[in-house]
Amino acid sequence: RAKRGRLGHAFYHQGEEEAVARRLTLEEALRRAFAADELELHYQPRVEMPAGRIRSLEALVRWRHPERGLVPPGEFITAAEEGGLIGELDRWVREAACRQLARWQGEGIAVPVAVNVSAVELRNEGLAESIGEALRRHGVAGRLLEVEITESAAMEDPERSVTVLGAIKAEGVAVSIDDFGTGYSSLSYLKRLPADHLKIDRSFVAGLGGGGADEDIVRAIIAVAGSLGLEVIAEGVETEAQERFLLEAGCRLAQGYRYGRPVPAAEMARLLRAARGA
Ligand code: C2E
Numbered sequence: 519r520a521k522r523g524r525l526g527h528a529f530y531h532q533g534e535e536e537a538v539a540r541r542l543t544l545e546e547a548l549r550r551a552f553a554a555d556e557l558e559l560h561y562q563p564r565v566e567m568p569a570g571r572i573r574s575l576e577a578l579v580r581w582r583h584p585e586r587g588l589v590p591p592g593e594f595i596t597a598a599e600e601g602g603l604i605g606e607l608d609r610w611v612r613e614a615a616c617r618q619l620a621r622w623q624g625e626g627i628a629v630p631v632a633v634n635v636s637a638v639e640l641r642n643e644g645l646a647e648s649i650g651e652a653l654r655r656h657g658v659a660g661r662l663l664e665v666e667i668t669e670s671a672a673m674e675d676p677e678r679s680v681t682v683l684g685a686i687k688a689e690g691v692a693v694s695i696d697d698f699g700t701g702y703s704s705l706s707y708l709k710r711l712p713a714d715h716l717k718i719d720r721s722f723v724a725g726l727g728g729g730g731a732d733e734d735i736v737r738a739i740i741a742v743a744g745s746l747g748l749e750v751i752a753e754g755v756e757t758e759a760q761e762r763f764l765l766e767a768g769c770r771l772a773q774g775y776r777y778g779r780p781v782p783a784a785e786m787a788r789l790l791r792a793a794r795g796a
């Protein structure tokens with residue numbers, strides 16, 4: 519028995535070491551990815567339903583890995599957070615988004631672009647200043663940049679979020695509360711958060727159109743947003759039934775595969791030009 523126990527113990531340790539080694543490799547690879555310029559932004563439209571007119575975009579990071587191809591953020595954001603690289607990643611994203619916006623501004627096709635800010639970066643004292651500095655350096659108007667903060671990140675330290683988001687808004691940058699409904703917001707803090715949009719999490723949108731509990735939740739979220747003066751964006755809209763429900767419930771803005779998947783900048787530029795009839 520004792521022998522088996524020891525063996526089990528040894529295996530446990532071995533597994534743990536392997537997990538740590540894998541994570542280290544991912545972290546190292548990610549560090550190299552910055553240097554080798556392997557990260558890129560894709561853009562997904564946020565549209566007005568039902569016609570699908572593009573109102574703004576969300577920038578979503580991708581890693582073009584030399585062997586593994588296009589790696590989605592779900593596979594490296596956690597490693598970046600754990601390895602202390604998320605600040606650098608979010609900064610790279612802001613920089614890339616501002617550079618792209620400056621280009622689109624010059625071409626007369628710029629629409630606001632929202633970037634995701636991680637919970638870790640929300641604790642960075644210099645966040646608002648860093649955002650403002652990037653905007654000024656690229657000559658981009660504050661109204662063209664937006665930030666998305668998840669509800670759970672915003673509620674980690676609500677007092678602080680009020681201050682940080684206020685400073686971001688003072689740069690002219692709009693704020694979205696992302697993945698709403700999955701965190702535990704106190705309505706009194708939500709009321710004080712200087713935000714502009716509330717994004718209904720995809721998990722609730724997925725259940726729309728079939729008459730289930732998600733429909734009541736989504737109606738409640740839309741009502742709360744309305745009373746707080748926040749504009750609602752539904753994420754992950756894929757079907758006509760979901761669109762119909764949302765419109766009837768009073769939500770006009772959506773993001774999802776029904777209107778467009780995230781695409782590289784060049785492809786988004788074509789869509790923006792087509793929308794302008796240029
Ligand atoms: P998110 O902020 O909730 O982004 C929306 C995700 O939903 C994106 O996944 C998008 O591709 C996906 N999506 C959009 N429409 C649909 C739809 O109709 N159906 C389905 N099934 N999915 C849809 P993606 O690009 O894989 O990003 C995953 C998450 O990674 C993001 O979730 C965000 O939390 C994080 N992330 C992405 N880019 C960044 C970044 O630059 N910085 C940070 N900190 N996090 C990022």
Ligand code: CA
Nearest residue numbers: 576634666696
């Ligand atoms: Ca987001």
Ligand code: CA
Nearest residue numbers: 696697717753
């Ligand atoms: Ca989201």
Ligand code: CA
Nearest residue numbers: 697719720753
């Ligand atoms: Ca989400």
